Amino acid sequence: MAMTEAEMRERKEYAKKAGWKIFAIWLVLSLIGVALVLYVWGPHMPPGDMTTSAASQQFDFKVLTAMVVPVLLMVWVYGAWSLINFHATKTDRGDGIPLRGNRRVQGIWYVASAALVLFLAGFGTYELINGNGVGSGEGPSPIWKPTAKHMLVVQVIAQQWRFTYRWPQFGGMETTSIDLPANTTIQFDVTSLDVIHDFWAYQLGVKADANPDVNNVAYTTTSNQLGRFTVRCDELCGIWHGAMYNYGHVVSKSAFYTWASNMEAQNASVTKLLPPFATTYTPSYSGAGGGYYPSYDPNGHAVTY
Amino acid sequence: MNKGARISIVLVSAAVAVGLILFGIFGYLRTYPPTVVFTPSPTQPHTVDVTLQVAPDVGPGHAHPSWPGWFAKNAQGKWVQTTLYQVPERTYVHVTVYEYDSGGPLRNPIWGKITGTVGNDAVLNGKTVSLLNAAQGFGVGHTIVAPALNLSVPVWGLSGNEKTFCQTGPCTLSNAHNVETFTFYTGNHPHNYRWQCFIPCGAGYLNGNGGPMATTGYMAGFWKVVA
Numbered sequence: 266m267a268m269t270e271a272e273m274r275e276r277k278e279y280a281k282k283a284g285w286k287i288f289a290i291w292l293v294l295s296l297i298g299v300a301l302v303l304y305v306w307g308p309h310m311p312p313g314d315m316t317t318s319a320a321s322q323q324f325d326f327k328v329l330t331a332m333v334v335p336v337l338l339m340v341w342v343y344g345a346w347s348l349i350n351f352h353a354t355k356t357d358r359g360d361g362i363p364l365r366g367n368r369r370v371q372g373i374w375y376v377a378s379a380a381l382v383l384f385l386a387g388f389g390t391y392e393l394i395n396g397n398g399v400g401s402g403e404g405p406s407p408i409w410k411p412t413a414k415h416m417l418v419v420q421v422i423a424q425q426w427r428f429t430y431r432w433p434q435f436g437g438m439e440t441t442s443i444d445l446p447a448n449t450t451i452q453f454d455v456t457s458l459d460v461i462h463d464f465w466a467y468q469l470g471v472k473a474d475a476n477p478d479v480n481n482v483a484y485t486t487t488s489n490q491l492g493r494f495t496v497r498c499d500e501l502c503g504i505w506h507g508a509m510y511n512y513g514h515v516v517s518k519s520a521f522y523t524w525a526s527n528m529e530a531q532n533a534s535v536t537k538l539l540p541p542f543a544t545t546y547t548p549s550y551s552g553a554g555g556g557y558y559p560s561y562d563p564n565g566h567a568v569t570y
Numbered sequence: 571m572n573k574g575a576r577i578s579i580v581l582v583s584a585a586v587a588v589g590l591i592l593f594g595i596f597g598y599l600r601t602y603p604p605t606v607v608f609t610p611s612p613t614q615p616h617t618v619d620v621t622l623q624v625a626p627d628v629g630p631g632h633a634h635p636s637w638p639g640w641f642a643k644n645a646q647g648k649w650v651q652t653t654l655y656q657v658p659e660r661t662y663v664h665v666t667v668y669e670y671d672s673g674g675p676l677r678n679p680i681w682g683k684i685t686g687t688v689g690n691d692a693v694l695n696g697k698t699v700s701l702l703n704a705a706q707g708f709g710v711g712h713t714i715v716a717p718a719l720n721l722s723v724p725v726w727g728l729s730g731n732e733k734t735f736c737q738t739g740p741c742t743l744s745n746a747h748n749v750e751t752f753t754f755y756t757g758n759h760p761h762n763y764r765w766q767c768f769i770p771c772g773a774g775y776l777n778g779n780g781g782p783m784a785t786t787g788y789m790a791g792f793w794k795v796v797a
Contacts, residue, residue: 425783441720504790535680538682538701
């Protein structure tokens with residue numbers, strides 16, 4: 266049986282009131298949820314704030330999550346309200362007010378979705394530029410470079426199945442461990458001697474693919490937060506991929522220079538055996554053994570910082 | 571034969587086939603080389619002696635006879651082809667390696683430096699060394715590198731043209747060889763410490779790092795440090 270005009274008006278009135286109530290509940294819960302995300306959960310979100318790129322990534326996660334909360338709550342509040350109130354009663358004689366053709370509702374939905382997506386596109390782009398790549402590998406010719414005059418260059422050499430590190434500003438020494446000074450801008454030159462690996466310094470918010478014959482540059486600036494960080498290969502690179510990790514430390518500048526000087530002295534003998542520092546190296550593909558040397562030119566192609 | 575019996579036969583046959591396939595797969599995946607257990611002598615409770623050799627080919631009777639591989643001498647004095655060695659914690663491990671394989675340059679010369687041993691050195695054919703220049707002489711044959719123990723020891727290789735060059739393992743002292751000894755401390759954290767060779771000696775495989783390099787029992791294994 267069709268509804269009468271009076272019943273229709275009554276339902277419209279009811280729907281209007283319900284809409285405002287849903288909106289009010291959603292607004293209050295959203296404000297609480299966003300505040301909780303920004304001020305309670307946010308500061309503990311990974312990867313922390315050990316570097317500018319890590320802090321930037323944490324900020325991005327906070328913003329994204331804060332934007333998700335109202336959308337999620339809208340669905341949940343409307344769903345809960347519907348389950349509790351929008352069920353048929355014994356005296357019901359028809360459906361509720363149809364949403365189809367309701368231009369206002371449709372308009373709000375389109376505009377809100379478009380605004381959200383466009384904001385995210387703009388925000389993401391701004392964050393990428395503003396954060397000098399936010400710790401990601403930018404390839405051999407990075408377009409977003411830090412403005413710092415002095416940068417510490419650390420070359421990450423991946424090989425099955427271990428990372429080693431070369432330090433062009435410390436005589437080109439190579440180490441199996443990595444320490445970094447606090448409050449310093451770091452340039453990571455990431456490359457590989459064999460297959461594709463991925464250098465992921467989790468707490469530093471730095472992640473760059475290590476490709477053979479490619480120099481993948483990533484930047485970050487350490488904060489004054491000292492501590493340990495984890496380096497992990499994040500590209501399936503063979504049988505011992507899961508074991509390809511090590512730990513590094515962000516230490517005070519004085520502790521770093523002490524460490525670097527000690528390592529330089531300890532490794533002096535083996536440093537003499539290393540090829541000249543270059544951005545990439547080509548190992549021998551003969552199968553067994555074979556040294557690595559600067560790409561394309563065993564006698565040159567050296568780079569100085 | 572009625573329909574029910576035929577269906578039963580089909581179902582039972584399918585179940586047996588699936589069972590056999592799963593048994594084969596998991597049997598293969600759970601295949602490990604033996605672990606050689608090294609225990610201290612009553613007179614020297616905190617030291618163990620480990621004797622190893624590297625053969626250019628492990629020889630017939632093994633899964634991959636033409637691959638290079640490591641052998642360990644067990645308590646009965648028998649050579650066992652394996653890379654799994656069990657040693658006690660808080661123990662000095664005296665390792666003697668007989669290298670019977672040829673050498674070559676290291677892909678990364680950093681693995682020529684000896685670290686993690688007592689004194690950060692080793693004794694090669696009676697001479698103390700702390701660094702091997704793999705670009706000279708016959709180069710490095712293989713290496714023992716256990717990252718979590720900071721242990722890295724290159725072992726000097728031979729010329730492949732030696733008259734008495736060993737063809738298949740286990741080799742004997744009558745074959746041309748180098749002897750290298752070193753000692754490392756196991757520490758107080760019982761754990762299975764992964765070790766591998768850093769000479770990409772998987773000839774014929776991508777970058778030389780497949781085959782024996784990627785197979786436990788040949789060029790990769792574990793130091794099992796137990797309480």
